[in-house]
Amino acid sequence: MSNKVNGGCLCGAIEYQVKNDFKAFYQCHCKQCQVLTGTAFASNLFTHPDNIIWVKGAESVSIYQHPERDFAKSFCQSCGSAVPYVNKSKTSLIVPAGSVKTELTKELHANIFISEKACWSKSDVYIKSYEYFPE
Numbered sequence: 001m002s003n004k005v006n007g008g009c010l011c012g013a014i015e016y017q018v019k020n021d022f023k024a025f026y027q028c029h030c031k032q033c034q035v036l037t038g039t040a041f042a043s044n045l046f047t048h049p050d051n052i053i054w055v056k057g058a059e060s061v062s063i064y065q066h067p068e069r070d071f072a073k074s075f076c077q078s079c080g081s082a083v084p085y086v087n088k089s090k091t092s093l094i095v096p097a098g099s100v101k102t103e104l105t106k107e108l109h110a111n112i113f114i115s116e117k118a119c120w121s122k123s124d125v126y127i128k129s130y131e132y133f134p135e
Contacts, residue, residue, distance in 0.1 A: 006055075007100040009081035014057035016084060018095060022047050022106045025097070029121070030113035032066070036073045037082070040121035043097035045106060049086045051093050061085075 008015040024046040033042035054061075057076070063085055065072040072094075074085030082096035097104065 005095075005100055005102045005104070007084070007095065007102070008055075009057070009060075009076035009079050009083055009099065011076065011079035011081070013060045013078045014076050014081075014083055015055040017053045017055055018047060018051050018084070018093070020105065021051060022095075023092070025104075025106045025108050027108060027111045028113055029111060029117040031116050032069065032071050033113075034116075034118055036071075040118045041111070043108075045095040045097055045100070045104075046092045047095060049090055049093050052084055 003020055005018050005020050006015070007018070022045045025044070026046070027041045027043050029041045034040060036042065060077050061074055061083055062077050063072055063074045065088060070088045072085055072088065074083050075081060076083060081099060083099055084093055084095045086093050
């Protein structure tokens with residue numbers, strides 16, 4: 001198991017490194033995460049607020065912080081990919097799991113805010129699966 005986890009954005013403008021020291025790994029199904037990600041849930045790793053080294057592109061990071069609620073989204077100014085950010089209360093660094101480029105060893109802890117689960121999200125039923133686009 002590696003002590004470091006590497007990640008970054010899709011276009012390569014941003015690269016970061018964090019210690020493989022995650023407190024939690026959640027899939028959040030709240031309405032805010034649905035809107036911020038454009039999908040059924042957000043998959044995020046939680047670690048200590050100072051657990052990040054910006055290898056490249058820190059100046060390319062933009063952040064949206066909701067003015068009244070305790071949620072945010074940090075993203076690459078060029079490609080829009082989600083990247084890590086420190087939450088408003090400064091208690092955690094939130095690392096979007098999709099931005100991690102190294103194999104994760106941390107297992108998913110829980111699905112949270114399932115009472116707000118998207119009505120069209122049917123992960124609990126059998127749906128055809130394809131390795132690529134179906135023909």
